[in-house]
Amino acid sequence: MTAVQIIFIVVAAVTLGAAIMVVTTRKLLHAAIWLILTLFGVAIFYVLLNAGFLAVAQVVIYIGAIAILMIFAIMLTRQLAIDIGPQVNRGWPWALLISLLLFGSLIWLFSNWSGVSTELPTLSSRVDPLRELGVSLVSPNAYVIPFELVSVLLLAALIGSIIVAWPRKENED
Amino acid sequence: MADPLTGIANWLENLLLGWGLAEGFVTFLLAVLGVLILVVFLLVIDIILVWVERKVVARFQDRLGPNRLGPFGLIQPVADIIKLMIKEDITPIGADKLLYNLAPPFAMAAVLLIWAVIPLSSSVLGADINVGVLYIVAVGSIGTLAIILAGWASNNKYSLLGAFRTVAQMISYEVPMVIVLLVPVLLANSMGISDIVNSQGVWNIFIIPLGAIILLITAIAEIGRTPFDLLEAESEIVAGFHIEYTGMKFGLFYAAELLHALTVGALFATLFLGGWRGPYADQFPILGVFYLFLKAFIIYYVIMWIKYTLPRIRIDHMLNFNWKILTPVALTLLIVTAVTDKLIEGVSPVLYVAIMLIINVVIAWVIVTILRNYTKSERKRVGEERPVAQPPMETPISGLD
Amino acid sequence: MIPLSWYLIFAAALFCIGLYGVLARKNAIAILMGIELMLNAVNINLVAFWRYRAPDMIAGQAWAVMVFAVAAAEVAVGLALFISIYRTRKTIAADEINLMKW
Numbered sequence: 001m002t003a004v005q006i007i008f009i010v011v012a013a014v015t016l017g018a019a020i021m022v023v024t025t026r027k028l029l030h031a032a033i034w035l036i037l038t039l040f041g042v043a044i045f046y047v048l049l050n051a052g053f054l055a056v057a058q059v060v061i062y063i064g065a066i067a068i069l070m071i072f073a074i075m076l077t078r079q080l081a082i083d084i085g086p087q088v089n090r091g092w093p094w095a096l097l098i099s100l101l102l103f104g105s106l107i108w109l110f111s112n113w114s115g116v117s118t119e120l121p122t123l124s125s126r127v128d129p130l131r132e133l134g135v136s137l138v139s140p141n142a143y144v145i146p147f148e149l150v151s152v153l154l155l156a157a158l159i160g161s162i163i164v165a166w167p168r169k170e171n172e173d
Numbered sequence: 174m175a176d177p178l179t180g181i182a183n184w185l186e187n188l189l190l191g192w193g194l195a196e197g198f199v200t201f202l203l204a205v206l207g208v209l210i211l212v213v214f215l216l217v218i219d220i221i222l223v224w225v226e227r228k229v230v231a232r233f234q235d236r237l238g239p240n241r242l243g244p245f246g247l248i249q250p251v252a253d254i255i256k257l258m259i260k261e262d263i264t265p266i267g268a269d270k271l272l273y274n275l276a277p278p279f280a281m282a283a284v285l286l287i288w289a290v291i292p293l294s295s296s297v298l299g300a301d302i303n304v305g306v307l308y309i310v311a312v313g314s315i316g317t318l319a320i321i322l323a324g325w326a327s328n329n330k331y332s333l334l335g336a337f338r339t340v341a342q343m344i345s346y347e348v349p350m351v352i353v354l355l356v357p358v359l360l361a362n363s364m365g366i367s368d369i370v371n372s373q374g375v376w377n378i379f380i381i382p383l384g385a386i387i388l389l390i391t392a393i394a395e396i397g398r399t400p401f402d403l404l405e406a407e408s409e410i411v412a413g414f415h416i417e418y419t420g421m422k423f424g425l426f427y428a429a430e431l432l433h434a435l436t437v438g439a440l441f442a443t444l445f446l447g448g449w450r451g452p453y454a455d456q457f458p459i460l461g462v463f464y465l466f467l468k469a470f471i472i473y474y475v476i477m478w479i480k481y482t483l484p485r486i487r488i489d490h491m492l493n494f495n496w497k498i499l500t501p502v503a504l505t506l507l508i509v510t511a512v513t514d515k516l517i518e519g520v521s522p523v524l525y526v527a528i529m530l531i532i533n534v535v536i537a538w539v540i541v542t543i544l545r546n547y548t549k550s551e552r553k554r555v556g557e558e559r560p561v562a563q564p565p566m567e568t569p570i571s572g573l574d
Numbered sequence: 575m576i577p578l579s580w581y582l583i584f585a586a587a588l589f590c591i592g593l594y595g596v597l598a599r600k601n602a603i604a605i606l607m608g609i610e611l612m613l614n615a616v617n618i619n620l621v622a623f624w625r626y627r628a629p630d631m632i633a634g635q636a637w638a639v640m641v642f643a644v645a646a647a648e649v650a651v652g653l654a655l656f657i658s659i660y661r662t663r664k665t666i667a668a669d670e671i672n673l674m675k676w
Contacts, residue, residue, distance in 0.1 A: 002575055003197055012584050019588055022607055023595035029325065033272070035607050036318070038588075042614045045581070049625045054617075054638055056307045061642050064314025064347075066610065066649045068340065071321055073653040074603055075333070077660040088598045089669050095597035099590040106586040110579060117577040118626045130303055130364070132632045133639070143636045150643045157647035161654035167661070 008048065015041030026087050028074050036067045050123060053130050177459060179296050182207075211299065212285055215432065218466075222431045223250040226477065233481040260420035265328050268417070272326035276319045277418070277425035283316035284433045291439055292367045294449045294461030305366035306354050309440065310347065313395060316433070317343045320414050323426075327417035335413030338488055343395055345495045350391040352503040356384045356510050357444045370448035375526050378445040381510060383533040385445045387503055392437040393476060394491070396430060400483040401491055438472035439465060446472075502540055509536065581622035588615035602656050602666040606649060613645045 018037040025031050039062045046055035110116045123129070136142040182203060189199045224239075224247060231238025239246030264273060289299035290308055302308060317340055324336020358364050360380065361372040378385045394401040415426050442448060446468045449461030486494070509532060517528055588611055595608025617638045624634020656666050663671055 003201075004575055008576055008580060012580075016584070016587055016591070019591045019611055022611065023591055023599065023604070028601060028604060029269075029272075031604060031607060033322075035610065038611065039614065042588075042618060045584075045618055046621060048576075049581075049621050051621050051625070051635055051638070052302060053304050053307070054621060054635060054642075056304045056311050057639070057642060059311035060307065060314060061646055062610070062614075064311060064317065065344070066646060068314070068317060068321060068344065069649060069653055070603060070607065071325075072337075072340075073656060075325065075337075076657060077603070077666050087600055087604070089600045092598040095594050098597065099594040102593060103586055103590040106590075107583065110582055110586075115627065116579045116582065119577060120575065120626065121629055123629050127630070128303070129632070129635065133635050136632045136636050137639070143633075146636075146640055150640055154643060154647050157651050161650045164651070165654040165657045 004048070011041050011044050011048075015045075028078075028087075029071065032067060032071050032074060035070070036063055039063050039067065050129065053133060178294075179458075207299070211288060215285060215288060216428075218435065219428050219432045220250045220254070222435060222473075223253060223428075225473075226431060229474070229477050230481050233478070254424070257421050257424040262420045262422070263417075265417050267328040269326040269328070272322045273417075274422075276323035276326060277422045277429075279319035279322065280316055280429040281425050281432075283312055283319060284429050284436055286312045286315070287436050287440065290366050291443055291465075292370055292448060293465060294458040295455060296458050297462065298367055301365065301367055303363065303365040303368075306358055306364045306369075310351055310354070313347065314344075316429075323418070324414040327414070329417055332414050332416045335416070339397065339414055342397075342401065342488070342491060345492055346391045346394040346401075346499075349387060349495065349499040349503040350395060352500070352507055353384050353387045353391065354444070355507055356381050359507070359511055359514065366443060370443060370450065373447045373450060375522060376445065376447045380526055380529045381445075381506070381533060382530070383502070383506055383537050384510075385441070387499060387506070388441060388445070389472075389475075391499065392441065393479065394495070396433045396437055398430075398434065398476060399480040400486045402480075402485060434476055435469055435473050438469035438476065441472045442468035498540070498544070502536070505536060506533075578622060578626040581618060581626075585615045585619040585622065588612075588618070600667045600669060602659075602668050602671075603653070605668060606652050606656075610645065610649070613641060617641050 015038050018034045018041065021034040022031050022038060025034065039058065043055045043058040043063075046052070046058060137147045138144050185206075186199055186203060189202065190196065194202075227249065228238040228246065239249040242248040242252055264270065287309055290302065290305040292298040320343070321336050321340050324333045324339070327333075357369050357377050360377065361369040363369065363372075415423055418426060442465060448468075449458075449465045451460065451464035454461040454464055510529070513529060513532055517525055520528070592608045592611030592615060595611060596605050597608075599605055599608065620634050620638045620641070624631070624638075628634065659671060660666050665671070
């Protein structure tokens with residue numbers, strides 16, 4: 001067992017454990033905290049996969065913005081300060097069954113594919129993935145069009161969410 | 174000339190390898206040792222910062238400051254710490270114990286993690302990652318998380334309100350800060366902080382002074398100091414998100430805030446003042462550390478100066494200022510810097526610096542003119558004649574004369 | 575050392591946990607958390623395939639960046655909708671918001 005394998009197994013166990021806590025815990029705010037731990041674990045995996053920019057972007061976007069937004073939304077949409085009643089709906093055994101079936105079929109699919117046990121290829125040190133990524137996002141024969149479309153999407157989401165959440169003016173009387 | 178820090182590290186590595194430990198384990202052990210030394214060094218400086226803060230505020234307010242304990246009051250921080258440690262540790266009823274106890278270490282960790290990517294000298298750097306600037310933004314958002322956890326877990330309405338306002342301010346001011354942080358990245362062609370320091374033949378503050386000013390303003394808002402400190406001042410919602418914290422937990426928040434101010438100073442020094450660069454810093458790396466901390470303390474002094482001179486800004490003014498003034502200015506600065514940098518490529522360095530300086534001054538002058546006209550129109554609008562309340566008519570009281 | 579299969583199994587497990595969260599939870603924000611878990615699992619898959627099978631083509635990382643942006647946009651609009659729903663219905667439990675017009 002090399003050190004990298006031990007790190008992988010520990011981080012994977014912590015991340016999957018936190019993910020299970022996200023979907024099973026009763027208190028919603030604790031679920032948000034476990035979600036932050038899961039996102040952090042995923043960021044560590046990006047580092048293991050030599051995608052350093054994605055790791056830092058994950059922390060900035062998911063933990064620094066999305067998780068905080070979720071915590072705000074949880075605090076703004078609760079009538080009582082405590083969670084009462086069961087937090088799962090009536091069909092939860094079916095949900096569990098579907099998830100396990102899907103997991104089983106994915107594992108079966110992987111075992112039938114020969115490329116699943118590829119070992120880690122060495123990255124050529126001439127090429128800097130960060131620079132490549134930056135160039136590919138703005139170069140006309142790479143991915144500039146998806147980049148621009150995604151920025152328009154973000155603009156639409158920004159304006160749309162402000163308008164949707166704008167408090168309605170009650171009728172003046 | 175042998176660099177003492179690298180020499181000690183090499184000697185220790187050979188010693189441990191000589192004891193027969195595996196190579197990977199030795200690297201890991203040395204890394205842990207480096208982290209411990211850096212953290213202890215920073216926390217000791219944090220204690221000195223408490224003394225510096227109190228002396229400087231006293232001098233600004235024309236008084237002496239602590240001078241009873243030890244010469245010049247140097248033992249005062251030790252007394253402060255002992256006082257905080259022996260205070261009763263109260264946890265409010267109904268507080269979420271895990272989150273309540275987790276928030277102060279998170280706040281301190283968010284500050285200490287920033288020091289991992291600041292190059293202390295030409296050979297001393299915690300982690301030489303090529304996305305250093307983005308890493309600093311990422312770690313800053315962990316501090317925001319700590320505040321909202323503290324506000325929620327205290328089971329106190331006012332603490333929660335204070336936490337909401339704090340987080341709203343911090344995430345709003347992150348936007349111009351990220352944009353302005355991109356300008357040195359643009360000039361150095363790399364996001365790695367050691368690359369940015371190495372590319373500063375001329376300090377960045379002479380090339381983009383407007384960017385430096387915007388970074389200073391947004392960083393002061395991020396750390397929650399006056400004029401942006403309505404989040405934690407005692408007269409505003411009773412001290413904000415750390416109302417319910419006592420003893421050493423509050424001490425951690427307080428120490429984290431002071432250290433954050435020094436970290437902002439070090440960051441500013443690294444990105445705009447050339448970091449560890451200075452005369453003879455290449456041959457004697459230990460001088461690099463000295464220069465960096467000298468520059469960081471100068472910026473810390475400027476931050477304190479601003480703190481003890483300016484009044485507090487109201488929250489709606491603060492958010493207005495951010496979204497209507499700082500963000501457009503930061504965006505304009507980024508675009509103009511990018512375009513200018515491309516247009517005057519290959520020009521001699523002196524001319525380059527002069528042109529960029531002139532452009533910055535032009536942008537600043539335009540902004541000041543716009544603001545001045547806006548203020549004039551606001552004053553005219555507000556200064557209109559409005560009905561003034563009249564005192565009640567004088568009625569003679571019968572019977573008295 | 576670490577074959578590709580480990581990353582794929584991890585991503586599959588995370589995806590299935592997220593799927594359970596989406597299908598079984600009542601609170602709408604908890605469902606959104608499940609969706610976030612699924613999107614993260616997909617991202618890990620993309621980056622693992624990029625690293626192991628085609629590290630010269632940058633398409634894997636570029637696609638993962640797009641998924642980041644789409645997830646952020648979706649969470650923002652979703653939470654705005656939840657806040658708006660909460661204002662009128664005073665609840666965001668998914669099985670209580672089942673009539674189109676009340």
